[in-house]
Amino acid sequence: MVEVFNPNPTIFAPAKSVKPFNTESLWVEDPFSFDADGEAADVEQLIDQEEIFDLIRSIYDPEHPNTLEELRVVSAPQITVIGNRVMVEFTPTVPHCGMSTLIGLSIRVRLLRALPSRFKIDITLKPGSHQxxxxxxxxxxxxxxxxxxxxxxxxxxxxxxxxxxxxxRGQPAAEA
Amino acid sequence: MEIDLTHKIEPVQELPGHQDRAWHVAWNPAKPLIASCSADKSVRMYTYNSPTGGSAAPTFSHLTTIPTGHTKTVRAVAWAPSGNTLATASFDANIGVWEQEEAEEEEGRKGDWECASLLEGHETECKCVAYSSSGTLLASCSRDKTVWIWEVHPDSDFECMSVLMEHSQDVKCVAWHPTEEILASASYDDTIKMYIDDPSDDWFCFLTLTGHTSTVWSLAWSPKGSYLASASDDKTIRVWRRVAEHKWECALVLEGNERSVYSVSWGVGPGLGWVAAVGGDGVIRVWVLSENEDSTLNHKLIAQMPNAHGVHDANSVAWCPRLGFENLLATTGDDGATRIWRVVEALRE
Structure with a gap:
């Protein structure tokens, strides 16, 4: 059995998804997708703090059956989008959390897969949150x-x- | 802000083909050949002609692709000074040594590039490999924090001379002095170290250069070896000057990069030569460096090319070392492409 760094994390109820759940998302491989009229879709306008949060809120914590949103590891105010730069700050549940690298890596991999490649992604711990x-x-x-x-x-x-x-993206998982 | 630059970086040719991120590129020092390596585990080689017209740029054509057999990313490539041997450093913890088979007379074509030797010993990902100027020594480095020095014997036989465990973190780059047997290494521990051989004992570290505030990704000696440039995650390039036989000091900090600087190359040119750098901001920058009379360093940005690999990071940059091609630059990027550029004087109105 691996060491559990935080055996009893506080779990918060997830917020309502800010956008209607839609599997036909913007996050296609080609960032320069065209709409039916042949005009370039203005993707840049549509990717903001809330959208990034939607992409990462349903990632599971590696040691609990809860999402990063439920554990308040990630939140929309901790995300900054400036042009093509996305900065995600996350808060481990305990300051000695040995899973922090894995959590950060899961956020990075999710964003690498979901965002167009023009985005430069920086992922950091909330200052003072980890030893x-x-x-x-x-x-x-x-x-x-x-x-x-x-x-x-x-x-x-x-x-x-x-x-x-x-x-x-914050929706409850379907019953098995 | 528009800066009045004296030179411009012209695209010569794009060499696509890697199926994944292209990490590194190396010009053959003796022949019209260039090799690039990638996360797709292959090495691609291109040849180029000598243009006949005065102002024409050479044309590059794909020569061969070596699948390598490495089981993970090929992170770096290095040519021996003879130009006959290529070394590969892979995340699979091995160093590959590649040589071209004898030409087959009937077919009238050169033989394939075959693995002549596989150097095992590093415990984790190899990050870089480099031949000494005489070609008799090979250095390799790894995330296992070590630098290995191998002696090159005939018939692709290698003997490990030394395992240097000076760095406290991953070693990202190794680079040999252009004329002397001095090795420099750069690390995730933010330092640069230099080593020489004690003929009566072992190789040892004689100098640690500190000043960078994050990972040092890349090193480039000046053509005559009195300076060393280092590129860092701290977004700067530092230039270190030799002030005594075994002493270097920081002489200059080049700023302007907006993200990590992943690669630096020092080519010949006016003054001390041209320094080119690339990184996470995707911009190629070229500075000319010169010494003032009081031996302080003068630097001037002479050319830059934004979006060199589209929206992607640029991972490596290299000046062509061959006579007559010194204004050629090669870069590789996360788009999987190798791009060839040349630096020419900007036309004045």
Missing amino acids: SELAVNKQLNDKERVAAALENPVLVQTLEQSLVNASL
């Missing part, structure tokens, strides 16, 4: 380390479990 804040931040934003981690099959399998319902 190894600088080390975790450095690792999460080192593209070479991230690339190498994503070639590790065991780690990718763990990430996929965290991301299995990420596309729900």
